[in-house]
Amino acid sequence: MTPRTERAHQFFLDLQDKISEAIATIDGQRFHTDTWDRPAGGGGRSRVLQDGPVIEKGGVMVSSVMGEMSEAFAQQFPGRGRRFAATGMSLILHPRNPHAPTVHANFRYLEKGEGEDTVAWFGGGADLTPHVLYADDAVHFHQVWKNVCDRSQVVSHPALKKWCDEYFYIPHRKEARGVGGIFFDYLGIDAPDLGGRAVDLELAFAFAKDAGGSFLDAYVPILERRKDAAFTEAERDWQLHRRGRYVEFNLVYDRGTTFGLKTDGRVESILVSLPSPVKWTYGHEPSPNSKEAELVEVLQRPRNWVS
């Protein structure tokens, strides 16, 4: 590992500790930890909490992988050659209460190439998926990320907000996965067609650190105020159907998931992102003018929650 890969890896491990401890305190149940080696190089530490009173299924994962990409795969990334190293943290929390939104976040550092030809970048983001729309939750979540972006010299909040809306989109449903957040990639390299920017890598690292360190500020207040809300059977049923859309996005479109599955990644760590239980009903539609219909309208036309 290069020194920066090492530093990023350590940051992700510390962040995993901090986040999993905070979520475990709210839930009351502890995360189960698995450490694993990747035969082709690297490994990871997965923390999973299932069937907790607050978190129905959640994972906070760190992995660090290195080696050679396949030729076809390498061509999809900037940088010459097939050698790479990647380290990152990703999390998904699916609360049990239908009023509490699902959240996902991911922060990663990649290096590709050799010697002088090495390119390196940071990527990541965070997005919120409510089952019942609360404008104040969406505003709070977006405000935290806007603040993080505004205090960095290397990113623009409107660009990262837009990227998130575009990325977490389910074309066959013609709707967004959720109410968005931020998304960034290739931060540190000159790759305008990919959204990358040739910024100082240490400033990119500082931004990723600030964003990762802000995750709990963005999500915990929302979880705290929704986790014990009274809910109906109909709301629970709606939540399980919305989870179906989450599965559709992750298995059909999500680059991280399909990448992992097709490159012999650790299946359990990749698919811990899938919610459970989940339902699919033919012709399942919200009643007109219901709060469920209101959510779908917002997902069909992403809003600017903060200005």
Add this chain to the structure above:
Amino acid sequence: MTPRTERAHQFFLDLQDKISEAIATIDGQRFHTDTWDRPAGGGGRSRVLQDGPVIEKGGVMVSSVMGEMSEAFAQQFPGRGRRFAATGMSLILHPRNPHAPTVHANFRYLEKGEGEDTVAWFGGGADLTPHVLYADDAVHFHQVWKNVCDRSQVVSHPALKKWCDEYFYIPHRKEARGVGGIFFDYLGIDAPDLGGRAVDLELAFAFAKDAGGSFLDAYVPILERRKDAAFTEAERDWQLHRRGRYVEFNLVYDRGTTFGLKTDGRVESILVSLPSPVKWTYGHEPSPNSKEAELVEVLQRPRNWVS
């Protein structure tokens, strides 16, 4: 529509009637019928049965679509040009009882090209996905398909059985979706690299008719003897987790599903294939030497059930 497309379409509509009526009689609940038009040409008739006492979710769908494929898409198929017409019937039945296996079947006729350059072929198959392994169910299912293949002059049962095992395989799980059945494609054109054979199209049609007409013989005796079996909560839970594998296959690998989703197909008709409810649990493994473990072993090493 060409006369043969018309005849195939009519055959699929009649088959849909016959199969949905037989299944509705067993279930006691009727199928709901939706007919729909495809804006770019064609349409379909979807029959869906949900929350029945025997069938928890099932669909028997006929569609007939025509027009022009995208250039990129057209290149994946034999035949010049982008014009095509396709008609087919597909069905998936997810019984409620964990002892009763899920079944899928599909039969289709395609034409591509124009005038002298038109190529045409039949494709399809049927496969069984048990949650609890019963060797006699697998033997019966395979025996029906072997008999169908053996009385045709245009296919070989071992080839179609092998193709099915290879197609319904989940690489990231390193296991088959189920215990297989038969799969064939490009029957009627000289495309050895795709598994196609230049057989007489009327003989190919006769085979597809015989196979479609044999579906009830293949499945109904199995459904009848398992639908009322006593089951435990643990068996139900295992079934919901196995359904997760079914979702993974359909959304990540199935060509029909990903084709439909990415070409603006009718989403509800495509995703009626997904079971419900479904569970995913991190690190979910059968106990050693259990009957669940026995099923997984068979899925990892497909067997020849008939000789």
